[in-house]
């Protein structure tokens with residue numbers, strides 16, 4: 555059975571992300587106290603197969619997974635994720651001395667309160683996070699639920715690709731895990747600071763605010779790399795595929811940088827700064843200490859400077875802004891090329907977070 559938090563896994567397990575523009579896979583192994591990247595792959599997704607995070611065409615998604623798996627020969631067992639918007643989560647307090655089946659019953663009762671459809675229609679799971687800070691008698695428990703049909707959809711697509719989904723997680727949990735790797739490497743173990751993880755993909759931008767490694771606010775906007783590709787199509791009369799390729803290689807006519815790329819980066823930066831304003835007005839926080847940019851668009855030349863120019867701390871100093879690399883502290887297996895991994899790293903956050911599920915206690 556597939557749970558939101560995971561079922562049985564034996565040995566090897568890879569993280570597989572199914573997203574708008576591609577399927578992405580990361581497989582890690584343990585290496586001393588750290589990790590080694592065994593293999594990774596990105597395979598283009600046929601246009602229209604995934605729309606707004608929803609799998610619209612199971613066969614097409616399965617085909618992309620199959621091509622990728624055949625090319626790299628990965629573990630058959632994979633952890634996959636549902637878009638955060640399809641997973642309902644809540645933290646609850648339960649008495650620490652409850653037995654497993656009692657916790658299960660209480661978690662179900664709580665879930666019944668927050669889920670807008672019948673419990674028969676959902677996959678439900680819960681995870682004990684640890685002793686509660688509020689009361690020594692209680693534990694913090696995270697409950698998560700997703701509609702069975704959405705879970706089944708992902709499981710079917712993975713199966714159509716010849717792999718086996720043994721864990722179905724939430725994208726936001728996977729992001730949190732990967733952010734943990736990035737922030738430990740960059741910012742040490744001081745956990746008081748507020749981080750913003752800005753993921754700019756093909757179809758959307760997701761901004762997650764975190765403290766102590768946990769999400770405290772989330773905002774999603776529908777602006778992403780597809781918009782820039784479309785502008786290139788319109789302006790230079792190229793096909794979608796040509797525009798996409800030329801955008802990534804940077805081989806576009808003079809004037810592109812000034813007239814198209816810069817305004818687009820500035821628009822993204824403005825959206826990020828707006829997301830921050832929403833965060834400040836909706837919470838008690840009034841400052842962000844660090845910004846980590848992930849997703850394929852993190853590679854856009856000039857984007858990081860554009861973000862720096864539109865975000866500042868209350869004392870006028872710059873917010874430290876970097877491109878995400880969840881693999882920075884990892885060793886690489888001999889088949890993994892450093893430069894290829896570095897280029898793909900910002901877009902592999904979710905796949906990497908899922909790959910870490912192999913090491914769950």
Ligand SMILES: Nc1ncnc2c1ncn2[C@@H]1O[C@H](COP(=O)(O)OP(=O)(O)OP(=O)(O)O)[C@@H](O)[C@H]1O
Pocket residue numbers: 573574575576607754755756757758759778779780783798801802848849850851853854900901
């Ligand atoms: N080197 C690059 N330069 C510019 N843009 C790039 C580069 N590499 C990838 N991109 C763009 O990044 C986007 C894909 O990023 P990513 O893989 O994070 O998206 P996704 O996860 O498939 O999409 P979404 O999160 O919206 O579902 C595409 O628009 C692609 O054109």
Ligand SMILES: [Mg+2]
Pocket residue numbers: 573574753755756849
């Ligand atoms: Mg994405």
